[in-house]
Amino acid sequence: xxxxxxxxxxxxxxxxxxxxxxxxxxxxxxxxxxxxxxxxxxxxxxxxxxxxxxxxxxxxxxxxxxxxxxxxxxxxxxxxxxxxxxxxxxxxxxxxxxxxxxxxxxxxxxxxxxxxxxxxxxxxxxxxxxxxxxxxxxxxxxxxxxxxxxxxxxxxxxxxxxxxxxxxxxxxxxxxxxxxxxxxxxxxxxxxxxxxxxxxxxxxxxxxxxxxxxxxxxxxxxxxxxxxxx
Numbered sequence: 001x002x003x004x005x006x007x008x009x010x011x012x013x014x015x016x017x018x019x020x021x022x023x024x025x026x027x028x029x030x031x032x033x034x035x036x037x038x039x040x041x042x043x044x045x046x047x048x049x050x051x052x053x054x055x056x057x058x059x060x061x062x063x064x065x066x067x068x069x070x071x072x073x074x075x076x077x078x079x080x081x082x083x084x085x086x087x088x089x090x091x092x093x094x095x096x097x098x099x100x101x102x103x104x105x106x107x108x109x110x111x112x113x114x115x116x117x118x119x120x121x122x123x124x125x126x127x128x129x130x131x132x133x134x135x136x137x138x139x140x141x142x143x144x145x146x147x148x149x150x151x152x153x154x155x156x157x158x159x160x161x162x163x164x165x166x167x168x169x170x171x172x173x174x175x176x177x178x179x180x181x182x183x184x185x186x187x188x189x190x191x192x193x194x195x196x197x198x199x200x201x202x203x204x205x206x207x208x209x210x211x212x213x214x215x216x217x218x219x220x221x222x223x224x225x226x227x228x229x230x
Contacts, residue, residue: 010037
């Protein structure tokens with residue numbers, strides 16, 4: 001199982017989920033997308049194609065055998081093109097509170113309308129065309145189920161999110177793959193509320209599997225995410 005993180009996060013956010021999956025005998029790993037987590041690729045140069053290429057390389061680096069590809073939040077953008085690039089390896093894609101793109105759509109185009117202008121403003125004000133939200137915004141929208149001390153610890157590990165991938169249109173959309181797929185939604189998600197996840201699941205051609213949690217339940221309720229994935 002290959003776990004793809006969402007915006008401003010990194011491989012670290014999956015740590016407790018990986019521990020839980022391992023305890024259930026499920027092999028899994030996570031990685032940092034370019035410019036995220038501990039990866040030091042300059043953020044201003046990163047495109048959506050770069051992220052896809054990095055994820056494909058991670059699939060290629062896994063031992064031989066089937067791969068279940070899991071994408072959280074904007075990590076969902078990458079699932080169709082990676083599955084299309086390695087159809088013989090990727091046997092299932094699972095969107096976890098994730099954005100789903102059709103061919104030609106962009107990430108900014110499926111971001112809730114009330115946040116789009118602010119993303120452009122943050123990117124323009126940054127030194128490297130990236131997004132970084134305040135602690136209050138992160139606690140209120142990403143992981144509001146954490147206590148303040150835990151939320152501050154999580155926020156300290158966030159890194160600016162490259163913005164160009166939001167603007168690049170998807171070359172491969174979910175309609176272009178035949179890979180089996182699932183959509184897992186959280187019932188208290190303030191990043192992608194019900195109206196968003198219902199639309200995303202419909203694009204994927206599946207019904208939502210709604211479980212308890214906030215947007216980053218891998219941090220606030222990892223046991224729920226483990227149960228959903230295992």
